[in-house]
Amino acid sequence: MELLIQCAEPECDVATSGVCVNGFTPSSTCPHFSQITTVGLSRDPSDITTETKPNVLVAPEPRVDSSHSTAEASVCAMLPLYSGLELSDEEAQLITQNRPTKLVVFAGMHDCGKTTLAAEIMHALQAGPLGNYLFASSRTLVAFDQRCYRSRVESGNTSPHTLRTPQGLSSPYIHLCLREGSLTNQPTDILIADLSGEEYERACSSNDAAGEIAAIKRANHLVLMFDGKKLIEPKERELARSRPLTLLRRLIELDMVGPAHHIDIVFSKWDEVQSGTPEARAFVERLMVTIDQKFRSRVGHLVRHDIAARSFHEGVPAHQGLAELVHSWMSSRELAKTKVEQPIPSSDVRSFSQFTSASKRKKNV
Amino acid sequence: MAHEFFAEWLSKAYTTLDDDCCRRRVEGADSLSATASARVTLTLVRLFLGKEVSASDLRAIRNRFQKFDSTFPMRGNDYEIQLLAGAVLAQILASERYDIATIAAMALRSSLGLIGEPSGIPEITGIVDAYLSTRSASIRAVKVLTSPLIRELDIHLRTLRKTNKSLDEATGSLRRETYTAAFDEMVEILAKVAEQYSLCIENDRVISEESNIHWWLTCESLRTVQTDLAAPNWLAIASGRELADLVRLYPGPRAAYNTLRHFIGRVGVEPDEVTSLVAAINGCDRSWRLEWESQWGTSTVLDLCPVLQGVKASLLVDQEHDWVPIYSKILGFDPPDLSTYQISELVYNECIFLAAFNTLEV
Numbered sequence: 001m002e003l004l005i006q007c008a009e010p011e012c013d014v015a016t017s018g019v020c021v022n023g024f025t026p027s028s029t030c031p032h033f034s035q036i037t038t039v040g041l042s043r044d045p046s047d048i049t050t051e052t053k054p055n056v057l058v059a060p061e062p063r064v065d066s067s068h069s070t071a072e073a074s075v076c077a078m079l080p081l082y083s084g085l086e087l088s089d090e091e092a093q094l095i096t097q098n099r100p101t102k103l104v105v106f107a108g109m110h111d112c113g114k115t116t117l118a119a120e121i122m123h124a125l126q127a128g129p130l131g132n133y134l135f136a137s138s139r140t141l142v143a144f145d146q147r148c149y150r151s152r153v154e155s156g157n158t159s160p161h162t163l164r165t166p167q168g169l170s171s172p173y174i175h176l177c178l179r180e181g182s183l184t185n186q187p188t189d190i191l192i193a194d195l196s197g198e199e200y201e202r203a204c205s206s207n208d209a210a211g212e213i214a215a216i217k218r219a220n221h222l223v224l225m226f227d228g229k230k231l232i233e234p235k236e237r238e239l240a241r242s243r244p245l246t247l248l249r250r251l252i253e254l255d256m257v258g259p260a261h262h263i264d265i266v267f268s269k270w271d272e273v274q275s276g277t278p279e280a281r282a283f284v285e286r287l288m289v290t291i292d293q294k295f296r297s298r299v300g301h302l303v304r305h306d307i308a309a310r311s312f313h314e315g316v317p318a319h320q321g322l323a324e325l326v327h328s329w330m331s332s333r334e335l336a337k338t339k340v341e342q343p344i345p346s347s348d349v350r351s352f353s354q355f356t357s358a359s360k361r362k363k364n365v
Numbered sequence: 366m367a368h369e370f371f372a373e374w375l376s377k378a379y380t381t382l383d384d385d386c387c388r389r390r391v392e393g394a395d396s397l398s399a400t401a402s403a404r405v406t407l408t409l410v411r412l413f414l415g416k417e418v419s420a421s422d423l424r425a426i427r428n429r430f431q432k433f434d435s436t437f438p439m440r441g442n443d444y445e446i447q448l449l450a451g452a453v454l455a456q457i458l459a460s461e462r463y464d465i466a467t468i469a470a471m472a473l474r475s476s477l478g479l480i481g482e483p484s485g486i487p488e489i490t491g492i493v494d495a496y497l498s499t500r501s502a503s504i505r506a507v508k509v510l511t512s513p514l515i516r517e518l519d520i521h522l523r524t525l526r527k528t529n530k531s532l533d534e535a536t537g538s539l540r541r542e543t544y545t546a547a548f549d550e551m552v553e554i555l556a557k558v559a560e561q562y563s564l565c566i567e568n569d570r571v572i573s574e575e576s577n578i579h580w581w582l583t584c585e586s587l588r589t590v591q592t593d594l595a596a597p598n599w600l601a602i603a604s605g606r607e608l609a610d611l612v613r614l615y616p617g618p619r620a621a622y623n624t625l626r627h628f629i630g631r632v633g634v635e636p637d638e639v640t641s642l643v644a645a646i647n648g649c650d651r652s653w654r655l656e657w658e659s660q661w662g663t664s665t666v667l668d669l670c671p672v673l674q675g676v677k678a679s680l681l682v683d684q685e686h687d688w689v690p691i692y693s694k695i696l697g698f699d700p701p702d703l704s705t706y707q708i709s710e711l712v713y714n715e716c717i718f719l720a721a722f723n724t725l726e727v
Contacts, residue, residue, distance in 0.1 A: 092380045097442040100484035103380070173380070191380070214381045260373075336487040337373055343499045352575050353505050355620035 084142030087173040092191055095139070095175065101189040102329055105215050108225030109243050110197030113268035113309060117225070118174060118194055119147035120309035121326065124319045129181050131323030133330060136177040136187040143174050172215065178330060188330055193219070204246045210254055221262045221329055224248055228269035231284055232276035241287055245294075252298050260337040262301045264328060265291055271308040271316035300335035303328055367391045368455040374486050375452065378445035389434035394449060397429050398456040403725050406457060406465050407666060410472045412450035414483050416668060426450070444485070451486040458496040467615055468725060470496045471718040472669050478711045479671040479701070497616045504614050505571050508564040511557075518554045521547060567614075574613040581611060582624060585632050590653060598648020600634055601705045602676075605712025606657065615721035617713070625709050636706035643700045645708050646675050647685045654680055661719050670715035671696055672708065 007014045014020050020027035087095075095101055106114040122144040125135040138144060172193045179187040193215040203210035216222060224247070230240035251257040265288070267273060273284055288304055296302045305328070307321035368374075375390055376382040401409065408422045423446070424439070430449065431437040438445075454473065458466050473493045477483075482490055525547045581588065587603050588610075608625055612618070629636045646654075654676055661667070667674060674695060678688040693699050703711075 089380045093378075094441065096380060097378045097438070097445045099444050100377075101444075218376050218380060218382075334482075334484060334487045336491065337370060338488070342491075342495055343502075350505055350507055350571065350575070352578075353502050353619045355623045 082139070084140060086140055086143045086194075087175060087191070089173075091139075092173040092175070095189055095191065099189050101191055102220045102332075103191045103193065103215060103218055104221040104223060104329055105193040105213075105219040106195070106223045106225065107200055107216070107244070107247060108197060108223075108266075108268075109201055109227065109240070112197065112225045112227035112230075112240075113307075114194055114197070114223075114225055115147050116309050117223075117266070117268065117307065117322075118192055119144065120319060121176070121322055123148055124322055125178075130178075130319075131327050132181045133178040133323075133326055134181055136179040138177060139175040140173070178326070180330075190329060200247055201243070203250065204243050207250065207254060210247075210250050210256065213256075216251060217256045219261065220332065220334070221264055222251075222257060223264045223266055223325075225266045225268050226284075226287070228267045228271075228273040228284070231267070231287070232273055232280035237280075237283060241283075245291070248291075248295060252295070257299060258337065259298075259300045260335045261299050262303070262328070262332050262335070263295070263299045264303055264305055264325060266305045266307050266321075266325070268307055268309065270306040270320060271311040271313040273306070274308075274316050275313045301332070366456070366459075367394055368452055368459060370455075370486075370488060371452050374448050375445070377485050378442070378448050386434070389437075390430065390449060392433040393430035393437075394453045394456055396433070397426070398453045398460060401453070401457065401465065403465055403468050403722075406454070406469045407472055407669070409450040409454055410469060410476070410669065413447055413454060413473075413486075413489075414476055414480065414669075415447060447483070448485045451483070451489060455486070455489065455492050458492055463500065464725065466496065467500060468718075468721060470500075471616060471714070471721055472666065475715045475718040476669045476671065478714055480696075480698075498619055501616045501619045504567075505618060508568050510561055510564060510568075515558070518551065518558065521551050521554065525551075570613045574611060574618070577611045578608070578618070578624060581607065582628055582631070585628070590650075598640065598645045600629060600632065601640065601645040601708035602649050602672075602712055603653075604628055605709040605714075606716055608709075609713050609716030609720065612717050612720070615717060615724070617717050621713060622710060625713060626706050629705055629709060634705055637704045639702055639704050640708070641700065641702045642672065642675055642708060643686065643689060645703075645705075646672075646679050646700075649676075651680070664719055664722070666719065666722050670719065672711045673715050673719070675700055 007020075012020065014027050018027065096103075106117065108114050121130065122138075124130045125133075172195050173191045174194055176190045176192065177187045178190065179185070195213065195215075199209070199213060203213060224244050226244055227240045230236040233240075248257070248263075257263070267284060273281060292302070305321050305325045307325060308316045309319065309322065311318040311320065371391060371394065372382065372387050375387060379386075397405075397409075405422075405426070408418050408426065411418045412423070412426070427437065427439050427446065431439065454469050457469050460466060470493045473489065474497065477490060477493070587599070588607050590599055590603050604625060608621060608628075609617070612621070618624075626636045658677055658680055661673065662677060664670075667677065675688070675692050678692045678695065679685075680688075681691060682688045689700060
């Protein structure tokens, strides 16, 4: 592919001399100047007869350097390259503005398994359907792979490991698109907000910090994670129990979480809980009862998930609970923030109109 | 004024919705809801339900929002447009543009009955139900007529006659003044009489609607079909159609759904007995379907009436079940299994929507 220069001005010999007859510098700014791209033309100027193409010369392939024109620079600026990394707010919005998108926020303290959960969902999908759902696409494959790499044999680690999520709120979203195995429905886009545990620890102790996590307010699902490994350790269990509860209470009090939210209570590292003492398991059950009593009536929908994304204990399979968790995201319906009250007929209504609707409409057939 | 949940709804198209963007969208929604014609309103319904709309209609709606925000995207924001359409519809339902609001609400109820709630605004069903219920009760409220007005008019007429007789030519100017005052009062009274007369007509419509429905309910027979009423398939489709035919004011009476259920139960069919939409449509005689379809088959809003589309599709083929793939292709889902009552309710909703639409000049 070669670039040919030509000029519409008959007297101009920019093609041979490179100098514009109208004095434009660079010559490309002249309104009569043009470049055309040709395929298969020889680089040898002798191949082109001056009689037929007097103002044409074969230019070398343009090199990309810092001196390219403003117009070229603006074209480059308009073509965002697909990085495969986490999406910023603006990038995520390109998806949310176009299609209904489920926003799932992983919330939990440092090292409770948020990133591992995301990584293992991708690992499970690489092996085949996850429950009834197939991998359809992802705009953040590189971001997923960064989360997965340390858990693979190729990384050289002797045991699976997950990189810590960097602090900050600028590019928190990883994207996943899933489709039902029957392929009857359209694929569903899911954005997962995977923030660092430190952000949530700050949110536990500060309303301002909690308010900064804007994704929670918009979330369809809040996945509140309790670290199973810490819950069975007598010295650590109190903090592991109380901090996520404090976080949830604060979010509800700030009106960031409410009747329109689905809350997935996740006990991570469930293989550790299973191998723990009966007393430790009872502690977890009591915790769930507390959550039920305190929060079920204050949120839209609350479901428990026992998850062993990676299992280090026999008897508990890896990826346990992942399919159910993903199913809860995929199958959930949007919840109304407030129930619209049906009016009570006033006293001037005719008797016939006072026999109100016995409607039992079937939704979502 | 924008609906109180406007920002909540719009935020589903964003990860973070900034105040300025929200304000500009509110301005666009305000402008659209204040001026949307019935045709534009039905385009908004289609957009909200994710149905196909013409490129020019879609562009016109996008342009309206772009007028208030030059950065509003003209493509690539289909979901945002869907949410905005829903929000504008909610705003119309809260306004006093009753004709347009009624059409919007009836179109939504007609469509939502079978396809379910669209993504983004789960409150819409409640909003539609509340609007229709309130509006139905309000147009059927007992109208208080003030009959003494006629007596007042009579008194003024007598006064006028008496004045005319008692005054002679010399006091003509005084007579003119007296006449003018008396005429002014009479005009006022006549306006009130006209108002009362229109209330009488409205009352008459309501009473005739009620009595017709009561007769229909009492007689336990279908008006357009001579058949065994205990055949649930006829009943599911025909009862909805017949009740809709008896409605004189839109939206229909609040008690319509109870009436339907009661009617189905009275003729010996269990209202909640599950049948299929295919069986219900095929159960109706073909010539009856043809006659019915000739009344609405060319309507431009048939895409918002999923059961009637099934009836229309059933007439495109000769064999009973051959229309099912056509239906599935048009609507994107197979004809579902529903109870007799549910089918009758859907048919009723669709029929009164079509009837109300026909009263408008779109």
